Amino acid sequence: MNAQIGSWLRERLGIPENRSSEFDRDVPPGVGWAQTLGAVLVALVLVQVVTGIFMAMYYSPHPDGAYDSTYYLRNHVPGGKLLYSLHHYCDSALIAVLGLHLVSTLIRGAYKRPRELSWLLGIIALNIVVIFGVTGHLLPWDQKGVRSTEVRSSFPADVPIVGPYIKQILLGGPDIGALSLTRFYALHALLLPALLLAVVAIHGRLALRHGPAPATPVGSPPERAGKWSSVLLPRQLIAAGVAVLALIALSLFKPAELEFRYDTADTGYKARPDWYFLFLFQFLNDASKLPLKIPSWMLALGVPGAVMTFLALAPWIDRSPERKLTRRPLILAVLVVLGLAVGGFTARAMTTLHPNATPEDSVYGHLTKGGEEELNPAQVQAGKMAFGNVKPVPCSACHKAYADFKVGTSPDLSGIGRHTLLNEVTGHPNVGELSFYERFKAYVRGDLRPKDASGQEKSMMPKYPVESLSDVDLNAIAAYLSQDPLLLDRQRRLGL
Numbered sequence: 269m270n271a272q273i274g275s276w277l278r279e280r281l282g283i284p285e286n287r288s289s290e291f292d293r294d295v296p297p298g299v300g301w302a303q304t305l306g307a308v309l310v311a312l313v314l315v316q317v318v319t320g321i322f323m324a325m326y327y328s329p330h331p332d333g334a335y336d337s338t339y340y341l342r343n344h345v346p347g348g349k350l351l352y353s354l355h356h357y358c359d360s361a362l363i364a365v366l367g368l369h370l371v372s373t374l375i376r377g378a379y380k381r382p383r384e385l386s387w388l389l390g391i392i393a394l395n396i397v398v399i400f401g402v403t404g405h406l407l408p409w410d411q412k413g414v415r416s417t418e419v420r421s422s423f424p425a426d427v428p429i430v431g432p433y434i435k436q437i438l439l440g441g442p443d444i445g446a447l448s449l450t451r452f453y454a455l456h457a458l459l460l461p462a463l464l465l466a467v468v469a470i471h472g473r474l475a476l477r478h479g480p481a482p483a484t485p486v487g488s489p490p491e492r493a494g495k496w497s498s499v500l501l502p503r504q505l506i507a508a509g510v511a512v513l514a515l516i517a518l519s520l521f522k523p524a525e526l527e528f529r530y531d532t533a534d535t536g537y538k539a540r541p542d543w544y545f546l547f548l549f550q551f552l553n554d555a556s557k558l559p560l561k562i563p564s565w566m567l568a569l570g571v572p573g574a575v576m577t578f579l580a581l582a583p584w585i586d587r588s589p590e591r592k593l594t595r596r597p598l599i600l601a602v603l604v605v606l607g608l609a610v611g612g613f614t615a616r617a618m619t620t621l622h623p624n625a626t627p628e629d630s631v632y633g634h635l636t637k638g639g640e641e642e643l644n645p646a647q648v649q650a651g652k653m654a655f656g657n658v659k660p661v662p663c664s665a666c667h668k669a670y671a672d673f674k675v676g677t678s679p680d681l682s683g684i685g686r687h688t689l690l691n692e693v694t695g696h697p698n699v700g701e702l703s704f705y706e707r708f709k710a711y712v713r714g715d716l717r718p719k720d721a722s723g724q725e726k727s728m729m730p731k732y733p734v735e736s737l738s739d740v741d742l743n744a745i746a747a748y749l750s751q752d753p754l755l756l757d758r759q760r761r762l763g764l
Contacts, residue, residue: 302376303480305369306472307504308511309393312362313468315512316400317461319355327407329453331446332758334409335529342526352526353519359401361515363544366394374582374599377591383478384583389471391580396464401542403456406449410527411624415539417444417452426565525639527626528686529754536688537624547613548572550620554613578602622691625704631685632750634705635743643747651748654741661730669749670756678729684708685750693718705746712742 326345328337341348370390373379379387402420405413421444425435440447480500528534541549548568555567578585586599593600623629627639636643652672656664663669666678690707693699693716702710710716714731732742 301503301507302372303500304504304507305365305372306475307508308365309362309369310468310472311508311512312358312365312515313464315354315358315515316362317465319351319358320457320461322351323355324457327453329407329450331409331449334407334449338408338410338526342523349523350516350519353522353524354515356524357515357518359397359404360543361511362397363394363401365511366390366397367544370394370579371603374579374603375593377586377593377596377599378480379583380586380589380591381583383474386471386474386478387583388580389467389474391576393464393467393471395576396460396467398544400456400460400464401544403452403460405542406444406452407456408526409449409530411530411534411537412527412540414444414530415537416541417448419539419541423565423568426563427569431565525626525628527624528630528632529752531683531686531754533680533683533753534625534687536691538622538688538691540621540624543614546617546621547610550613550617551609553617575606622688622700625686625688630687630704630750631689631708631746634703635685635747635750643750647744647747648751649748650741651744651746654737654745655748658732658741658745659736663745666729670751670753671760681749682753683749683751685746686752690716690718708746709742712737 323341326337326341326348328334338352342352343349345351373387373390402417406417407413421435421438424438425431427434435442438448438451439445440451548571551571552564552567555562556564582599586596588596590596593603625631627633627636632643633639635647654663655669656662656673663681664673664676667676668674668678668680668682669676670682685708689704690699690711693707699707699716702716707716711727712732714733717725717727717729719725
Protein backbone atom coordinates (compact mmCIF):
# COMPACT_ATOMS: atom_id res chain seq x y z
CA MET A 269 0.00 0.00 0.00
CA ASN A 270 2.79 2.41 0.96
CA ALA A 271 4.65 1.53 -2.23
CA GLN A 272 1.55 2.30 -4.28
CA ILE A 273 1.08 5.66 -2.56
CA GLY A 274 4.76 6.48 -3.05
CA SER A 275 4.57 5.56 -6.71
CA TRP A 276 1.44 7.68 -7.17
CA LEU A 277 3.11 10.72 -5.56
CA ARG A 278 6.33 10.31 -7.54
CA GLU A 279 4.36 10.17 -10.78
CA ARG A 280 2.27 13.27 -9.96
CA LEU A 281 5.25 15.24 -8.64
CA GLY A 282 7.55 14.19 -11.47
CA ILE A 283 10.14 12.48 -9.25
CA PRO A 284 12.13 9.74 -11.03
CA GLU A 285 11.66 6.22 -9.68
CA ASN A 286 15.41 5.64 -9.36
CA ARG A 287 16.10 8.79 -7.39
CA SER A 288 17.12 8.08 -3.79
CA SER A 289 15.07 9.79 -1.16
CA GLU A 290 16.62 12.85 0.47
CA PHE A 291 14.74 11.90 3.61
CA ASP A 292 16.70 8.65 3.90
CA ARG A 293 20.20 9.96 3.31
CA ASP A 294 23.30 9.28 5.39
CA VAL A 295 24.19 11.72 8.18
CA PRO A 296 27.70 12.46 9.52
CA PRO A 297 28.92 11.61 13.03
CA GLY A 298 28.19 14.11 15.80
CA VAL A 299 24.68 14.87 14.59
CA GLY A 300 22.40 15.16 17.61
CA TRP A 301 19.89 17.35 19.37
CA ALA A 302 21.53 20.59 18.21
CA GLN A 303 20.42 19.72 14.68
CA THR A 304 16.76 19.53 15.74
CA LEU A 305 16.33 23.30 16.09
CA GLY A 306 15.34 23.66 12.45
CA ALA A 307 12.44 21.25 12.91
CA VAL A 308 11.37 23.13 16.05
CA LEU A 309 11.35 26.37 14.07
CA VAL A 310 9.13 24.86 11.37
CA ALA A 311 6.69 23.65 14.04
CA LEU A 312 6.61 27.09 15.70
CA VAL A 313 5.99 28.83 12.38
CA LEU A 314 3.04 26.52 11.73
CA VAL A 315 1.65 27.28 15.20
CA GLN A 316 1.90 31.01 14.51
CA VAL A 317 0.16 30.65 11.16
CA VAL A 318 -2.71 28.57 12.55
CA THR A 319 -3.30 30.72 15.65
CA GLY A 320 -2.93 33.91 13.61
CA ILE A 321 -5.62 32.79 11.15
CA PHE A 322 -8.12 32.13 13.94
CA MET A 323 -7.30 35.41 15.70
CA ALA A 324 -7.77 37.36 12.46
CA MET A 325 -11.34 36.08 12.30
CA TYR A 326 -12.20 38.22 15.34
CA TYR A 327 -9.86 41.17 14.95
CA SER A 328 -10.92 44.68 13.92
CA PRO A 329 -7.92 46.73 12.66
CA HIS A 330 -9.12 50.15 13.81
CA PRO A 331 -8.35 52.08 17.02
CA ASP A 332 -12.06 52.06 17.95
CA GLY A 333 -12.31 48.29 17.68
CA ALA A 334 -8.80 46.81 17.97
CA TYR A 335 -8.69 46.61 21.76
CA ASP A 336 -12.31 45.53 22.20
CA SER A 337 -12.03 42.79 19.57
CA THR A 338 -8.79 41.50 21.12
CA TYR A 339 -10.32 41.63 24.60
CA TYR A 340 -13.40 39.76 23.36
CA LEU A 341 -11.26 37.07 21.74
CA ARG A 342 -9.13 36.59 24.83
CA ASN A 343 -11.86 36.68 27.45
CA HIS A 344 -15.10 35.54 25.83
CA VAL A 345 -14.38 33.28 22.83
CA PRO A 346 -14.10 29.58 23.82
CA GLY A 347 -10.42 28.71 23.58
CA GLY A 348 -9.59 32.34 22.82
CA LYS A 349 -7.31 32.77 25.81
CA LEU A 350 -5.31 29.71 24.70
CA LEU A 351 -5.06 31.05 21.13
CA TYR A 352 -4.00 34.51 22.29
CA SER A 353 -1.45 33.14 24.76
CA LEU A 354 -0.04 30.58 22.35
CA HIS A 355 0.44 33.22 19.67
CA HIS A 356 2.05 35.54 22.23
CA TYR A 357 4.49 33.01 23.66
CA CYS A 358 5.30 31.49 20.29
CA ASP A 359 6.62 34.86 19.12
CA SER A 360 9.23 34.86 21.89
CA ALA A 361 9.97 31.17 21.34
CA LEU A 362 10.63 31.77 17.64
CA ILE A 363 13.19 34.48 18.37
CA ALA A 364 14.85 32.40 21.11
CA VAL A 365 15.08 29.24 18.99
CA LEU A 366 16.21 31.15 15.91
CA GLY A 367 18.92 32.82 17.99
CA LEU A 368 20.07 29.44 19.34
CA HIS A 369 19.98 27.99 15.84
CA LEU A 370 22.21 30.76 14.49
CA VAL A 371 24.63 30.51 17.43
CA SER A 372 24.78 26.74 17.01
CA THR A 373 25.48 27.20 13.32
CA LEU A 374 28.28 29.66 14.10
CA ILE A 375 29.83 27.33 16.66
CA ARG A 376 29.76 24.34 14.30
CA GLY A 377 30.93 26.35 11.28
CA ALA A 378 27.86 25.17 9.41
CA TYR A 379 27.69 28.44 7.46
CA LYS A 380 30.70 27.49 5.37
CA ARG A 381 30.65 26.35 1.76
CA PRO A 382 28.30 25.10 0.34
CA ARG A 383 25.80 26.37 2.95
CA GLU A 384 26.25 30.14 2.56
CA LEU A 385 22.76 30.69 1.17
CA SER A 386 21.18 28.68 3.99
CA TRP A 387 23.02 30.92 6.47
CA LEU A 388 21.85 34.12 4.77
CA LEU A 389 18.27 32.88 4.76
CA GLY A 390 18.55 32.22 8.49
CA ILE A 391 19.68 35.82 9.08
CA ILE A 392 16.77 37.07 6.97
CA ALA A 393 14.34 34.84 8.89
CA LEU A 394 15.54 36.26 12.23
CA ASN A 395 14.91 39.82 11.06
CA ILE A 396 11.48 38.91 9.70
CA VAL A 397 10.49 37.34 13.04
CA VAL A 398 11.67 40.44 14.92
CA ILE A 399 9.59 42.63 12.60
CA PHE A 400 6.68 40.26 13.25
CA GLY A 401 6.97 41.08 16.94
CA VAL A 402 7.31 44.82 16.33
CA THR A 403 4.23 45.00 14.08
CA GLY A 404 2.18 42.57 16.18
CA HIS A 405 2.64 44.49 19.42
CA LEU A 406 0.69 47.47 18.10
CA LEU A 407 -2.34 45.45 16.99
CA PRO A 408 -4.12 45.06 20.39
CA TRP A 409 -3.95 48.87 20.78
CA ASP A 410 -3.02 48.51 24.44
CA GLN A 411 -0.62 50.58 26.51
CA LYS A 412 2.45 48.49 25.81
CA GLY A 413 1.82 48.21 22.10
CA VAL A 414 1.25 51.89 21.35
CA ARG A 415 3.87 53.26 23.74
CA SER A 416 6.59 50.89 22.55
CA THR A 417 5.74 51.67 18.91
CA GLU A 418 6.10 55.38 19.67
CA VAL A 419 9.62 54.79 20.98
CA ARG A 420 10.69 52.46 18.15
CA SER A 421 9.39 54.75 15.42
CA SER A 422 11.24 57.71 16.94
CA PHE A 423 14.66 56.31 16.00
CA PRO A 424 14.26 56.17 12.20
CA ALA A 425 12.28 59.41 12.40
CA ASP A 426 15.36 61.18 13.82
CA VAL A 427 17.57 60.26 10.86
CA PRO A 428 18.60 63.54 9.17
CA ILE A 429 16.83 64.51 5.94
CA VAL A 430 15.07 61.20 5.28
CA GLY A 431 13.73 60.64 8.81
CA PRO A 432 10.38 62.39 8.38
CA TYR A 433 9.75 60.49 5.15
CA ILE A 434 10.56 57.17 6.83
CA LYS A 435 8.15 57.98 9.64
CA GLN A 436 5.47 58.95 7.14
CA ILE A 437 5.87 55.62 5.36
CA LEU A 438 5.85 53.62 8.61
CA LEU A 439 2.99 55.36 10.40
CA GLY A 440 1.05 56.95 7.56
CA GLY A 441 1.29 60.34 9.27
CA PRO A 442 3.15 62.34 11.92
CA ASP A 443 1.68 60.29 14.79
CA ILE A 444 0.36 56.80 15.45
CA GLY A 445 -3.25 56.51 14.37
CA ALA A 446 -5.77 54.50 12.39
CA LEU A 447 -3.61 54.35 9.26
CA SER A 448 -0.62 53.16 11.31
CA LEU A 449 -2.70 50.29 12.68
CA THR A 450 -3.92 49.34 9.21
CA ARG A 451 -0.39 49.33 7.82
CA PHE A 452 1.01 47.26 10.67
CA TYR A 453 -1.87 44.80 10.34
CA ALA A 454 -1.27 44.43 6.59
CA LEU A 455 2.43 43.80 7.22
CA HIS A 456 1.79 41.40 10.08
CA ALA A 457 -1.02 39.38 8.54
CA LEU A 458 -0.22 39.49 4.81
CA LEU A 459 3.31 40.44 3.75
CA LEU A 460 5.46 39.04 6.56
CA PRO A 461 3.81 35.57 6.65
CA ALA A 462 4.33 35.22 2.90
CA LEU A 463 7.98 36.24 3.21
CA LEU A 464 8.65 33.99 6.21
CA LEU A 465 7.00 30.93 4.66
CA ALA A 466 8.99 31.45 1.47
CA VAL A 467 12.27 31.82 3.37
CA VAL A 468 11.54 28.78 5.56
CA ALA A 469 10.58 26.69 2.51
CA ILE A 470 13.76 27.58 0.59
CA HIS A 471 15.92 27.17 3.69
CA GLY A 472 14.37 23.77 4.39
CA ARG A 473 14.90 22.69 0.80
CA LEU A 474 18.57 23.66 0.97
CA ALA A 475 18.94 21.92 4.34
CA LEU A 476 17.57 18.71 2.83
CA ARG A 477 19.81 19.04 -0.20
CA HIS A 478 23.04 19.60 1.76
CA GLY A 479 22.19 17.63 4.90
CA PRO A 480 23.63 18.32 8.38
CA ALA A 481 27.09 19.88 8.38
CA PRO A 482 29.87 17.47 9.38
CA ALA A 483 32.33 18.25 12.16
CA THR A 484 35.29 17.61 9.84
CA PRO A 485 36.90 20.42 7.79
CA VAL A 486 35.40 21.34 4.44
CA GLY A 487 36.68 19.02 1.71
CA SER A 488 37.54 16.12 4.05
CA PRO A 489 36.32 12.64 3.12
CA PRO A 490 32.73 12.31 4.38
CA GLU A 491 32.06 10.16 7.41
CA ARG A 492 28.70 8.53 7.99
CA ALA A 493 26.96 7.62 11.24
CA GLY A 494 23.68 6.26 9.91
CA LYS A 495 20.50 7.15 8.07
CA TRP A 496 18.62 10.42 8.54
CA SER A 497 15.34 8.57 9.09
CA SER A 498 16.74 6.53 11.98
CA VAL A 499 19.27 8.91 13.53
CA LEU A 500 17.91 12.46 13.16
CA LEU A 501 14.23 12.30 12.22
CA PRO A 502 13.02 10.79 15.54
CA ARG A 503 14.88 13.48 17.49
CA GLN A 504 13.47 16.24 15.30
CA LEU A 505 9.91 15.00 15.83
CA ILE A 506 10.44 14.69 19.59
CA ALA A 507 12.01 18.16 19.88
CA ALA A 508 9.25 19.80 17.83
CA GLY A 509 6.52 18.02 19.78
CA VAL A 510 8.05 18.89 23.17
CA ALA A 511 8.39 22.55 22.15
CA VAL A 512 4.75 22.84 21.07
CA LEU A 513 3.46 20.98 24.14
CA ALA A 514 5.55 23.21 26.41
CA LEU A 515 4.05 26.33 24.85
CA ILE A 516 0.53 24.91 25.21
CA ALA A 517 1.20 24.10 28.88
CA LEU A 518 2.59 27.59 29.50
CA SER A 519 -0.43 29.14 27.79
CA LEU A 520 -2.84 27.11 29.92
CA PHE A 521 -1.16 27.64 33.29
CA LYS A 522 0.02 31.23 32.78
CA PRO A 523 -2.12 32.92 30.10
CA ALA A 524 -0.54 35.91 28.42
CA GLU A 525 -1.84 39.24 29.67
CA LEU A 526 -3.59 41.84 27.58
CA GLU A 527 -2.60 45.20 29.02
CA PHE A 528 -4.96 48.09 29.57
CA ARG A 529 -6.38 50.03 26.65
CA TYR A 530 -4.04 52.76 25.41
CA ASP A 531 -4.61 55.82 27.56
CA THR A 532 -2.59 59.02 27.19
CA ALA A 533 -3.64 60.07 30.71
CA ASP A 534 -1.37 57.47 32.32
CA THR A 535 1.68 59.74 32.50
CA GLY A 536 3.50 57.32 34.79
CA TYR A 537 3.58 54.58 32.16
CA LYS A 538 7.03 54.03 30.68
CA ALA A 539 7.45 51.93 27.56
CA ARG A 540 9.26 48.73 28.49
CA PRO A 541 10.75 46.67 25.63
CA ASP A 542 10.32 42.95 25.20
CA TRP A 543 13.05 40.71 26.60
CA TYR A 544 14.88 40.47 23.29
CA PHE A 545 15.21 44.28 23.09
CA LEU A 546 16.18 44.84 26.74
CA PHE A 547 19.91 44.80 25.96
CA LEU A 548 19.50 47.51 23.32
CA PHE A 549 17.29 49.61 25.61
CA GLN A 550 19.88 49.51 28.41
CA PHE A 551 22.75 50.10 26.01
CA LEU A 552 21.09 53.25 24.67
CA ASN A 553 20.25 54.41 28.19
CA ASP A 554 23.85 53.99 29.37
CA ALA A 555 25.30 55.48 26.19
CA SER A 556 23.19 58.64 26.67
CA LYS A 557 25.10 59.34 29.92
CA LEU A 558 28.54 59.26 28.30
CA PRO A 559 30.42 62.58 27.74
CA LEU A 560 30.66 61.82 24.02
CA LYS A 561 27.16 62.45 22.77
CA ILE A 562 26.21 60.18 19.89
CA PRO A 563 22.68 60.51 18.45
CA SER A 564 20.47 57.76 19.80
CA TRP A 565 19.15 56.92 16.33
CA MET A 566 22.71 56.24 15.17
CA LEU A 567 23.29 53.75 17.99
CA ALA A 568 19.81 52.19 17.83
CA LEU A 569 20.05 51.53 14.10
CA GLY A 570 23.80 51.38 13.55
CA VAL A 571 24.89 48.87 16.20
CA PRO A 572 22.32 46.14 15.36
CA GLY A 573 22.89 46.88 11.66
CA ALA A 574 26.66 46.41 12.01
CA VAL A 575 26.20 43.13 13.91
CA MET A 576 23.75 41.78 11.33
CA THR A 577 26.06 42.81 8.49
CA PHE A 578 29.01 41.01 10.09
CA LEU A 579 26.93 37.87 10.66
CA ALA A 580 25.64 37.92 7.08
CA LEU A 581 29.22 38.17 5.76
CA ALA A 582 30.61 35.52 8.14
CA PRO A 583 30.95 32.85 5.41
CA TRP A 584 33.19 35.19 3.40
CA ILE A 585 35.04 36.66 6.41
CA ASP A 586 35.85 33.19 7.76
CA ARG A 587 36.80 31.32 4.59
CA SER A 588 39.13 28.74 6.09
CA PRO A 589 37.98 25.10 5.95
CA GLU A 590 38.41 24.79 9.72
CA ARG A 591 35.24 24.04 11.68
CA LYS A 592 36.55 23.73 15.24
CA LEU A 593 35.56 26.88 17.13
CA THR A 594 38.80 27.20 19.14
CA ARG A 595 40.71 27.41 15.86
CA ARG A 596 38.53 30.24 14.57
CA PRO A 597 39.60 33.07 16.94
CA LEU A 598 37.63 35.85 15.24
CA ILE A 599 34.30 34.03 15.41
CA LEU A 600 35.03 32.91 18.97
CA ALA A 601 35.83 36.49 20.01
CA VAL A 602 32.65 37.83 18.40
CA LEU A 603 30.52 35.20 20.14
CA VAL A 604 32.09 35.95 23.54
CA VAL A 605 31.75 39.73 23.18
CA LEU A 606 28.16 39.55 21.94
CA GLY A 607 27.22 37.04 24.65
CA LEU A 608 28.68 39.16 27.45
CA ALA A 609 27.21 42.39 26.07
CA VAL A 610 23.71 41.04 25.47
CA GLY A 611 23.64 39.14 28.77
CA GLY A 612 25.08 41.99 30.80
CA PHE A 613 22.86 44.74 29.42
CA THR A 614 19.78 42.50 29.67
CA ALA A 615 20.49 41.65 33.32
CA ARG A 616 21.09 45.31 34.14
CA ALA A 617 17.84 46.36 32.48
CA MET A 618 15.83 43.73 34.35
CA THR A 619 17.10 45.03 37.69
CA THR A 620 16.55 48.72 36.98
CA LEU A 621 13.23 48.94 35.13
CA HIS A 622 10.11 49.76 37.12
CA PRO A 623 7.00 47.68 36.35
CA ASN A 624 3.93 49.26 34.77
CA ALA A 625 0.36 48.73 35.90
CA THR A 626 -1.30 45.74 34.25
CA PRO A 627 -4.69 44.04 34.71
CA GLU A 628 -2.86 41.61 36.97
CA ASP A 629 -1.01 44.15 39.15
CA SER A 630 -3.02 47.33 39.56
CA VAL A 631 -5.80 48.73 41.69
CA TYR A 632 -8.22 47.34 39.12
CA GLY A 633 -6.50 43.96 39.27
CA HIS A 634 -6.78 43.83 43.05
CA LEU A 635 -10.54 44.31 42.82
CA THR A 636 -11.10 41.89 39.93
CA LYS A 637 -8.81 38.96 40.84
CA GLY A 638 -6.18 39.95 38.33
CA GLY A 639 -8.66 41.05 35.69
CA GLU A 640 -10.45 37.70 35.61
CA GLU A 641 -13.69 39.24 36.91
CA GLU A 642 -15.62 42.42 36.10
CA LEU A 643 -15.87 45.36 38.47
CA ASN A 644 -18.78 45.07 40.90
CA PRO A 645 -21.42 47.60 39.69
CA ALA A 646 -22.78 48.06 43.21
CA GLN A 647 -19.29 48.74 44.54
CA VAL A 648 -18.65 51.19 41.71
CA GLN A 649 -21.86 53.07 42.49
CA ALA A 650 -20.99 53.16 46.19
CA GLY A 651 -17.57 54.53 45.26
CA LYS A 652 -19.16 57.31 43.25
CA MET A 653 -21.20 58.34 46.30
CA ALA A 654 -18.17 58.17 48.60
CA PHE A 655 -16.05 60.17 46.15
CA GLY A 656 -18.48 63.08 46.47
CA ASN A 657 -19.19 62.81 50.21
CA VAL A 658 -16.11 61.54 52.05
CA LYS A 659 -15.05 63.54 55.14
CA PRO A 660 -13.33 65.81 56.03
CA VAL A 661 -12.94 66.97 52.40
CA PRO A 662 -14.79 65.26 49.53
CA CYS A 663 -12.54 64.01 46.74
CA SER A 664 -14.77 65.89 44.30
CA ALA A 665 -13.87 69.20 45.95
CA CYS A 666 -10.47 69.03 44.29
CA HIS A 667 -10.53 66.28 41.66
CA LYS A 668 -12.46 65.63 38.49
CA ALA A 669 -13.67 62.13 37.69
CA TYR A 670 -15.29 60.94 34.47
CA ALA A 671 -18.37 62.98 33.52
CA ASP A 672 -19.68 62.86 37.10
CA PHE A 673 -17.43 65.44 38.77
CA LYS A 674 -16.17 68.33 36.64
CA VAL A 675 -15.35 71.26 38.91
CA GLY A 676 -12.10 70.18 40.58
CA THR A 677 -8.85 71.92 39.71
CA SER A 678 -6.56 69.08 40.79
CA PRO A 679 -5.63 66.19 38.44
CA ASP A 680 -8.44 64.22 36.81
CA LEU A 681 -8.65 60.82 38.52
CA SER A 682 -10.68 59.10 35.82
CA GLY A 683 -9.31 55.58 35.42
CA ILE A 684 -6.48 56.11 37.92
CA GLY A 685 -7.00 52.55 39.15
CA ARG A 686 -5.60 51.37 35.81
CA HIS A 687 -2.57 53.64 35.89
CA THR A 688 1.04 53.27 36.97
CA LEU A 689 1.28 54.81 40.45
CA LEU A 690 4.14 56.31 42.44
CA ASN A 691 7.11 54.62 40.78
CA GLU A 692 9.07 57.76 41.57
CA VAL A 693 8.74 57.39 45.37
CA THR A 694 12.11 56.01 46.44
CA GLY A 695 12.44 57.14 50.07
CA HIS A 696 9.74 54.90 51.47
CA PRO A 697 10.87 51.53 52.91
CA ASN A 698 10.15 48.67 50.52
CA VAL A 699 8.20 50.86 48.10
CA GLY A 700 9.46 48.74 45.23
CA GLU A 701 7.84 45.68 46.79
CA LEU A 702 4.42 47.28 47.19
CA SER A 703 1.69 46.41 44.72
CA PHE A 704 -0.07 49.25 42.96
CA TYR A 705 -3.11 48.73 45.18
CA GLU A 706 -0.92 48.97 48.29
CA ARG A 707 0.60 52.18 46.94
CA PHE A 708 -2.86 53.63 46.27
CA LYS A 709 -4.09 52.74 49.76
CA ALA A 710 -0.94 54.05 51.47
CA TYR A 711 -1.13 57.30 49.51
CA VAL A 712 -4.76 57.93 50.46
CA ARG A 713 -4.06 57.11 54.10
CA GLY A 714 -1.08 59.44 54.11
CA ASP A 715 1.63 56.82 54.65
CA LEU A 716 3.19 57.17 51.20
CA ARG A 717 3.65 60.67 49.83
CA PRO A 718 6.38 62.01 47.52
CA LYS A 719 8.82 64.34 49.31
CA ASP A 720 11.13 67.11 48.15
CA ALA A 721 14.86 67.39 48.86
CA SER A 722 14.20 68.84 52.34
CA GLY A 723 11.95 65.95 53.30
CA GLN A 724 8.70 67.91 53.05
CA GLU A 725 5.69 66.25 51.46
CA LYS A 726 4.94 67.54 48.00
CA SER A 727 1.27 66.64 48.16
CA MET A 728 -1.30 69.01 49.67
CA MET A 729 -3.94 66.29 49.70
CA PRO A 730 -5.54 65.64 53.12
CA LYS A 731 -4.82 62.32 54.80
CA TYR A 732 -7.72 59.91 55.20
CA PRO A 733 -7.15 57.52 58.13
CA VAL A 734 -9.46 54.57 58.63
CA GLU A 735 -11.48 56.59 61.16
CA SER A 736 -12.68 58.96 58.43
CA LEU A 737 -12.59 56.55 55.48
CA SER A 738 -13.28 52.87 56.09
CA ASP A 739 -11.63 50.17 54.05
CA VAL A 740 -15.01 49.37 52.52
CA ASP A 741 -15.46 52.93 51.27
CA LEU A 742 -11.83 53.17 50.17
CA ASN A 743 -12.22 50.02 48.07
CA ALA A 744 -15.46 51.39 46.66
CA ILE A 745 -13.69 54.58 45.58
CA ALA A 746 -10.92 52.43 44.11
CA ALA A 747 -13.50 50.48 42.10
CA TYR A 748 -15.12 53.69 40.88
CA LEU A 749 -11.74 55.05 39.75
CA SER A 750 -10.85 51.74 38.05
CA GLN A 751 -13.47 52.04 35.31
CA ASP A 752 -12.25 52.39 31.74
CA PRO A 753 -12.67 56.14 31.02
CA LEU A 754 -12.33 55.75 27.24
CA LEU A 755 -14.96 53.02 27.11
CA LEU A 756 -17.36 55.01 29.29
CA ASP A 757 -16.86 58.09 27.14
CA ARG A 758 -17.61 56.09 24.00
CA GLN A 759 -20.73 54.60 25.56
CA ARG A 760 -21.93 58.05 26.53
CA ARG A 761 -21.35 59.38 23.02
CA LEU A 762 -23.30 56.46 21.59
CA GLY A 763 -26.09 56.91 24.11
CA LEU A 764 -25.55 53.48 25.69
